[in-house]
Amino acid sequence: MKNLLILYIMLFWGYMTLHGQNKEVLYDFIEIPQALLLNPGMNASYNWYAGVPLISGIYAQGATSGLTVNDIFAADGLDINQKVRDRALYALSKRDEVNGIFQIDILNGGFRGRKDPSNFYSFGMYVEGYAQNYWPEDLAILAYEGNADRLDQRFDLNDLNASGQVINVLHFGINRQLKNNLTVGARIKLYSGILDINSTGNKGYFVTSEGQNNLLRSTLDADVRFRSSGLDALINANDNGESLSGLFTKRGFFGGDPGLGFDVGVTYNLNEQLVLTGSLLDIGLLYHTSDVLNYTLKGNASLEGVEIILPDALSDPNADFWQELVDEIEELIPFEENDKNYVTLRPIKFYSSIRYNFGKQGEPKQSCDCDYQNDSDFRNLYYLNSVGGQLYAINRPRGPQFAFTAFYQRRFGDVLALKATYTVDKFTASNIGLGMSLQAGPVNFYIMADNILSYGNIADSNLASFQLGLNIISWDGN
Amino acid sequence: MKYIPKYLFTLLLYLAIVSSCAEKQDFDQLDNLDVIPTAEASLLYIEAPERIINQVTGTNFYSQTFNFDAFSEEFFADNILDGIVTYEVENTTSKPLDITFEFLDDAGNSLDSENFIVNAAPTAIIQREIAYGPAGRSLDIIRNTSAIRVSAINLGDNTSVSSLPNPSVYLRSSAKFRLRLK
Numbered sequence: 001m002k003n004l005l006i007l008y009i010m011l012f013w014g015y016m017t018l019h020g021q022n023k024e025v026l027y028d029f030i031e032i033p034q035a036l037l038l039n040p041g042m043n044a045s046y047n048w049y050a051g052v053p054l055i056s057g058i059y060a061q062g063a064t065s066g067l068t069v070n071d072i073f074a075a076d077g078l079d080i081n082q083k084v085r086d087r088a089l090y091a092l093s094k095r096d097e098v099n100g101i102f103q104i105d106i107l108n109g110g111f112r113g114r115k116d117p118s119n120f121y122s123f124g125m126y127v128e129g130y131a132q133n134y135w136p137e138d139l140a141i142l143a144y145e146g147n148a149d150r151l152d153q154r155f156d157l158n159d160l161n162a163s164g165q166v167i168n169v170l171h172f173g174i175n176r177q178l179k180n181n182l183t184v185g186a187r188i189k190l191y192s193g194i195l196d197i198n199s200t201g202n203k204g205y206f207v208t209s210e211g212q213n214n215l216l217r218s219t220l221d222a223d224v225r226f227r228s229s230g231l232d233a234l235i236n237a238n239d240n241g242e243s244l245s246g247l248f249t250k251r252g253f254f255g256g257d258p259g260l261g262f263d264v265g266v267t268y269n270l271n272e273q274l275v276l277t278g279s280l281l282d283i284g285l286l287y288h289t290s291d292v293l294n295y296t297l298k299g300n301a302s303l304e305g306v307e308i309i310l311p312d313a314l315s316d317p318n319a320d321f322w323q324e325l326v327d328e329i330e331e332l333i334p335f336e337e338n339d340k341n342y343v344t345l346r347p348i349k350f351y352s353s354i355r356y357n358f359g360k361q362g363e364p365k366q367s368c369d370c371d372y373q374n375d376s377d378f379r380n381l382y383y384l385n386s387v388g389g390q391l392y393a394i395n396r397p398r399g400p401q402f403a404f405t406a407f408y409q410r411r412f413g414d415v416l417a418l419k420a421t422y423t424v425d426k427f428t429a430s431n432i433g434l435g436m437s438l439q440a441g442p443v444n445f446y447i448m449a450d451n452i453l454s455y456g457n458i459a460d461s462n463l464a465s466f467q468l469g470l471n472i473i474s475w476d477g478n
Numbered sequence: 479m480k481y482i483p484k485y486l487f488t489l490l491l492y493l494a495i496v497s498s499c500a501e502k503q504d505f506d507q508l509d510n511l512d513v514i515p516t517a518e519a520s521l522l523y524i525e526a527p528e529r530i531i532n533q534v535t536g537t538n539f540y541s542q543t544f545n546f547d548a549f550s551e552e553f554f555a556d557n558i559l560d561g562i563v564t565y566e567v568e569n570t571t572s573k574p575l576d577i578t579f580e581f582l583d584d585a586g587n588s589l590d591s592e593n594f595i596v597n598a599a600p601t602a603i604i605q606r607e608i609a610y611g612p613a614g615r616s617l618d619i620i621r622n623t624s625a626i627r628v629s630a631i632n633l634g635d636n637t638s639v640s641s642l643p644n645p646s647v648y649l650r651s652s653a654k655f656r657l658r659l660k
Contacts, residue, residue, distance in 0.1 A: 075504035080511050146515030148654050214523035215566060215652040305520030305651070306544060310530050313542075322545045457501045 021061055021101045021130070022392045024405040024421050025435035025448040026467060027351050028277050031417045032437050032446045033110060033471055036122050038351060039279035040173045040185030041265030044120045048111040049444075049473040057105030057126065061465030063427045066096035066135070070460035089144055092135040094159050095398050095426075099132035105469065120175040122187075127252065129195075130347070131164035134398060147208045147218075154205040157224055161398070163198035165344070166230075167191050167286065168252035173263065181269035191259030193286045194251040195230040196344060214304035222333055224297045227342050229257055229288035251290070259286030261346050273383070278352040289341045299333035353390040357383035384411055390421075401426055414475075415439050423450065427463040444471040513660040514559065521563070521651040522546075524628060528571040528645040532636045540630040543582065547624055554657070555621040560611020561655030567604045568648040569596040573634025575647055582625040590619040595633075596647070599640045611656075620655075 028042060029035045033049045034057045036042050051057065071087045072080065103126055110122035138155040147155070173187030204222040211217040230251055233240070237247050250256075261284020268276045306321045313319070360383060390405040403425035411417045421433040433450030447468040454461030522544070531539045548554065569575055580591040594604055610620050628649065639645065 069503060070501060073503040073505055073507060075502045080507040084511065143515060143659065144513055146517045146656075148516035148518035208518060211520055211523075211650075213525065213648075214520040214650050215564060216518060216520045218519050303520070305522050306546065307523045308525070308542070308544070310524070310526040310540070317542075320545045322547055459501060459503050 021063075021099075021349075021465075022394075022403045022405075022423070022425065023059070023465075023467065024390055024392060024403065024407070024423050025419055025433040025450055027390055027392075028353050028355065029409070029417070029419055029435060029437065029446075029448075031411075031439065032444070032469075033122070033473065034105070034108065034446075034467075034469055036110065036173065036175065036185070037126075037171075037187075037263075038281065038349075039265035039267070039277055040122075040175055040187040040263050041183050041267050041279065042175065042185065042277070043177075043183055043267050044110070044122075044175050045475065046110065046112070046120070047474045049109060049471050051105055051108030051124065052470040052472070053107055054104065055468075055470050056108045057103065057467070057469040059103040059465070059467040060101070061463070062100045063463045063465075064096075064098040065427050065462060066092045067098075068460045068462055070457060073459070084144075088135075089140055092137065092140075094134060094137040094156075094161075096135040097132055097396075097398075098135075099130065101128070101130040103128045108471075118177045122173045122175065123171065125168065125170045127166070127168050127194075129164070129166035131162075132396075133162040134159070136160050142206070147206070150208065152207060152209050154207045157202050157204040157206070157222055160202050160224065161200050163200055164195070165193070165197075165286075166195040166248075167193050167259070168256075169261075171263075183267040185263075185265045187263035189259075189261040189263070189282070189284060190254075191257075191261060191284065191286050191346070192252050192254045193229060193257030193259060193288060194248055195234060196257065196286070196288055197226075197228045197231055198344065199224070199226040201225075211304045213307060217302055217304050219300075219302040220333060221300045222297045226295045227288070227292070228294065229290060229292050229342075231291070232293045233291045255290070257286050257288045257290055259346065260284050273357045275355045275357065275388075276353070277355070279350070281349040281351070282346040283348055284346040286344050286346065287341065288344065292339045292341055294338050294340060294342070296336050296338070297333060298336075301329050301332035303329065347394070350393045351390065353388055355386050355388035357386045359384035385409065392425075419448075421450065425463075428454075431463060439473070442472050442474060444473045445469075446471075511660060512658070514656055514658050516654060516656045518654040519652065521548075521653050522626060522628070522649070523651070524649040526630065526647050528573075528640055528647075531571060531573065531632055531647070532639070534632075535636070537631050537633070538629065539632045541627070543586075543625050543627040545624070546626045549620050549623045554655075557657040557659065558611075558617060558620060559656040559658055560609070560613065560617065561620070561653060562614075563608045563610065564652045564654070565592060565594070565604075565606045565608070566648075566650040567594045567596050568650075569601050570599045570640055570642045571645045571647055572598050572638040572640040573632055574598050576631040576633055577647070577649060578627075578629045579649075579651070580627040580629075581619055581623040582627055583622045584624050586625070588627075589622060590615060598634060599642050599645065 023038060026032065026035050027038045030043055033046060036044060067088055072083055106125045106127060108124035110120060113119035113121065136159040138159045142155045170190045171187050173185060175185035177183045202224045204224065206220050209217050233247060237244055261282050263281045265279030270276060306325055308321060386409040388407055392403040394401050403423055405421050405423040407419060407421045409419040417437045419435040423431040423433065428451060430453055431451045432453055434452055435448030437444065437446040449466040451461060451463045454464060458464055526540060567577060575596050577594045578591055581589045583589055592608060596604055611617050
């Protein structure tokens, strides 16, 4: 128990570097093998499973905070300029964001160890991509309204914060039942970065103030960078006679940026009916070494227009004061390009849950003499109902984000399992998700979606996601 | 009866996903979006001490043409809608002055000019705003400006010195323009 407590503390501290997306319906949905990707220490009761290639796991999510597509583009007869002013420019803050993520399982499978059936191995490959952009509050005002009549108002360059990444992930995991009431798991991931763009951690400001000599003084203090890997090749693919699919395949199969990551997870049965789980995912990094193209703008300059102070200015009658000013600015704040390699941390996710099972539907199915199955693995499955709560946390560039989920799960024999969730996070406080796992013989089909109340008008939704997949699962001895 | 919850649940999930829809969106509104910031910055600052004015023989103590490409930059010239140029002249010397700003094109032709007659110190600061665009002078003046000429004529003597500290003439200017980015 002490060790478990330490593990939980470690997991919780781990969220401090988190960044990712919540899959609250799939988490700990033990009837679905893809849930192992969210907790490698999940109670896995299968003997083996094989995901149907390319369709074993398809996931997509889009989220915006503070603003929806409908807010701006609804055919409501209102002036779009007024809507942009009222609903975006003066309503959103730098903490508001828009993001999207997708994940497609290419291969996914798992099998129980022959020599030691308390071990379950899983492996696979998936492609994942995300893009996120925080609302550049100050820069949006600067672009939309300008700097006029805003004396001494600083426009923060840190508001520029955007990133996106597409990677291919090859993974292998081990899930081991250590005790009747304790299962742990770990997964190693080899990343191959296909595309990475980011402009984060920017510093500086632009301000217009009263001039010391002239009427106005404009100051730019900048430490801004844009980094990319794979972007140049993507843009010039046509010119280079390369197809996009060929480029993605080449970079996705270890011709791109290398990376390494780990997942860890645990399931602990406090008693017959009460279960704790936790996991940390994607503890890793990518080293961007291929097709790197970076831009930087770094320095400080203040100017009050072209300044001519006599008699010094008379010393060179042919002086080009304008060009000297331009040259001075370029020297003080150089805009530079480089191809230096860089490292990005992978988005790490933290999940945990507490689940209470009740309503037995019979004795646990025992398909072999392996005593690893007698207790915890099937314990969850022979209860009809589960209720509980989940905590999800991520650390984004603007600080940590949390999601709290309450769920109810209902099983109908070995055939059907349903899960309903209610989640509160920064995007919405009315997120109801539903998930279904249907087991028809060896064929497993699952489908889930969240924030379903918004599906009546998806354009007015702050969050929408869905996931589905098809697996072949064997519950028999291998 | 016991099957009702699962059918209800499955039906709900099915309906949620399959019947998801969106109210009519009009993305053509984007064509009507106006992004028109107003940018403001200093233009030109000239400072001439009285001792320099006194050293120059003749009345035209200063005349210089400056290359000034900011207005004729393609991005600026293509997107300017209107604007205001603000001038400020401060004279703390002992002599009245006649100062002229001129906007010149590539060939050195004068496109526009602004003249200031300032009295000897003590004198109030003269400030003047000139509008360009539909409500003012032609925007083509701004678009075609590639140089500024400043001329100053001493309307007084070459010997007197103001009792004010560091007597000089100061010419200040700034511009505020609206630009259509979209």
